[in-house]
Amino acid sequence: MCGICGELRFDHSTPDGEALRRMTAKLARRGPDHEGFYSDGVLAFGHRRLAIIDLSAHADQPMLDKALHLALVFNGTIYNYRELRGELIEMGYEFFSEGDSEVIIKAYHAWGEHCVERFYGMFAFAIWDMHKQ
Numbered sequence: 001m002c003g004i005c006g007e008l009r010f011d012h013s014t015p016d017g018e019a020l021r022r023m024t025a026k027l028a029r030r031g032p033d034h035e036g037f038y039s040d041g042v043l044a045f046g047h048r049r050l051a052i053i054d055l056s057a058h059a060d061q062p063m064l065d066k067a068l069h070l071a072l073v074f075n076g077t078i079y080n081y082r083e084l085r086g087e088l089i090e091m092g093y094e095f096f097s098e099g100d101s102e103v104i105i106k107a108y109h110a111w112g113e114h115c116v117e118r119f120y121g122m123f124a125f126a127i128w129d130m131h132k133q
Helices: 017-026 081-090 100-118
Strands: 003-008 034-040 043-049 063-065 070-078 121-129
Touching: 003 017, 003 070, 003 121, 017 034, 017 043, 034 070, 043 070, 043 121, 063 100, 070 100, 081 100, 100 121
Parallel strands: none
Antiparallel strands: 003 043, 034 043, 063 070, 070 121
């Protein structure tokens, strides 16, 4: 499974980029398919990807949805992501990837933190609202 890590600074300083790179490097065996980083002020995410569902670069992480102003790192599987995706499409959401990661972003936008009550699977994720921080 993928590996996720991050740092959120409550003292308003910038996260330690080198520490984040070391954390992400330690996760390499969990995600040999892609390494990614994201930072925004007091937050930094690292991700190592094991590509299983959507093998394209569109599903690389950290995943950013610039239209919704959300960033995500995710490990696991949402078994019912296709059903949720269909429901979200009916609500007007458009998707740029085919996997379960983006479903989490759209579901969080649609239903807030209660979106997890709709997920069937095994998962851990961190999501960052770029506006609310």
